[in-house]
Amino acid sequence: MNDMNWDDLQIFAHVARAGGLTKAAEALSMSAPTVGRRMLALEQATGKSLFVRSRTGYTLTEDGRSLLHKVQGMEASARPIEEWLAAGVERPVVRISAGTWTANFIADNFSRVWTANDPFRIAFKTTEARLDIAHREIEIGIRNRPADGGNLASRRTVEIAFAPYIARNHPDPRGSEWVSLGSDEAVTRSARWLLAQEGISICAWANTPYTLRDLVRAGVGKGVMPCFAGDRDPRLMRAGPPIADLAEWQYLVMHNDDRHKPEVRKAIDRIHALFRDHAELCRGDRPIGAAKEDLL
Structure with a gap:
């Protein structure tokens, strides 16, 4: 020992x-x-x-x-000591955990979450895995379910819709094969949903959401993405209507004690307002394009 x-x-x-x-x-x-x-x-x-x-x-x-x-x-137990040592030395850091698409959306709207005058900093933890908020791996987790126990709190934001997307002007949006995350990387509901479908043909697998998007953009096939990601991409169009089975609410989950810290509270309020102001985009009501008019 x-x-x-x-x-x-x-x-x-x-x-x-x-x-x-x-x-x-x-x-x-x-x-x-x-x-x-x-x-x-x-x-x-x-x-x-x-x-x-x-x-x-x-x-x-x-x-x-x-x-x-x-x-x-x-x-x-060590966290209060680390915070005490850092007090007065550097600005506190608010760590935000989110999946790839959500982190990308926040990054594109970063000025809504943080400004140069804020007395804190932001650290992204982009991962499809759920980090441990109870033991303070992060301050804020953006998830598809509310807090499920422990000394945690949650705040519901908006409904998230998912749809199939394909390269804009693809000649055969309905008949094209699928692009999917591999079985080892399929930790999200949308990835697992596609792999569970019977009678579909997958022509390519990716190990990250961004690679999946790049394959779809390149015209390899169609893939499932949240509408707030696919509908913002001018190189993509919908290859079908939103998938009803995948609609879900998004939640901000935080430690019940830490959520009262000024910097955490401010970040929570701003992220909530950001998604609230883009609620139509998130629930799939504002597509910038579709494969066929009758698919909307």
Whole structure:
């Protein structure tokens, strides 16, 4: 136990949450082999097996889950000390977690969320995964469901619609094949919905939403996107009506204590106002183009 240190425990938490070495290594700016060696060293230091290793990733053992729970408690305890050390030294940072399309939309409207006169800064955490707000990995999470327990609060924003999109002026919008995220990357409802459909033909898979969009733009096939993303892109048009099964409400989720901080409250209010002012776009009522008039 004398060889165990806090850095290794933080690396362990990243691996546990990411479910593998690659994504954890990217978040830590380390190499995957280095992260793997550190985890082996941690298991030797604790004398316990923390992971079940397989081709598909790292799964926590019972001891691993127990250790993660303790590390999360240490992280939460350390947060006030980190804030105290930073007080008066630099402006606070409001960390916002959002999926690719939502983060892109906010970035395009960043002046609505932050100005140069604000006494805080913004840090985007663009990921399709759900970061841990209860243990303060972020201040604000933009999600498709409200807070589901713990000391969390949520605020509903707008309804989000999804539709199939294809390159503008594509010669065969109805008959074209599909472009999809791969099964390993299909963590969103829209990606899982497409893979679950019977009788469709997928001609290309992508591992990121942006690559999917680029393939659709290039005329490879049609893909599912939220209307606030597809309808803003002049290189795309709808290849069908909004998909009723995918309509969902969007929520801002935050820690019940942190939401009262002035900088967090201001960011919440501004993000809420941004989406409220674009409610028609978000629910698919303002398409800039469609494959056929009868598809609208």
